[in-house]
Amino acid sequence: MPITEAEFGASLPVDSYGPGFFRVAGVVHRGGLLVRAEAAGPWGGYDDLAPLEALAGQVDVLFVGTGAQIAYLPKPFVAVLEAAGVMCEGMSTPSAARTYNVLLSEGRRVAAALLPMPGETP
Template sequence: MPLTEIDFSGAAQPIDGYAPGAFRIGGRVLHGAVLVTPMGAGPWAGMGDPAALPAALAGQVDVLFVGTGAAMAPLPTAFRTALEEAGIGVEPMATPAACRTYNICLSEGRRIAAALIPV
């Protein structure tokens, strides 16, 4: 089977790795919860303000992968509803799975983002 090198062209930054309490994204280490989009990565305040994230992502992404930590956990209803009303699909999963899924979809050129709680 031939291997194809993934090209993250433009500003797209893959998630290079994660460790307890931190992520390495595009070669940069970020501590705590993070929001990763093809446009960049930065700190994320979490699910406390349900309207903040949809407002920031509306029209830019189609799906948000939410890494809920070491294990999958349900999302608060207000958080999920706010995203869906903004036209953003939301997929909760354990953070390691969210990182892998984000990178695969990013390599395919999809309009995605990941909101990640550290493991």
């Protein structure tokens, strides 16, 4: 079976991640990350709602990476985003990064808010 490499064009995929960091378009980001096709920057976690609410009308789904393991998203967090019109899907950070990249390569309107993986940062 032939394997086709994903095409991202000018969009910003998550290149890699490790303990406490993410690499997007060759730039290392420490701590939590909010990434979408056009931009990547810091995300302060579940209490940092303003940049996520601002995604309303710009993305079809927001993938929320909960760290190394899948965890329920806090109900107040989900309620605020739903009220703003942002659909969110919680999953482990590795799964959220992969899912974001796959849908981004298909040209879908997606974003990811990712909590970092635990461990010592390099």
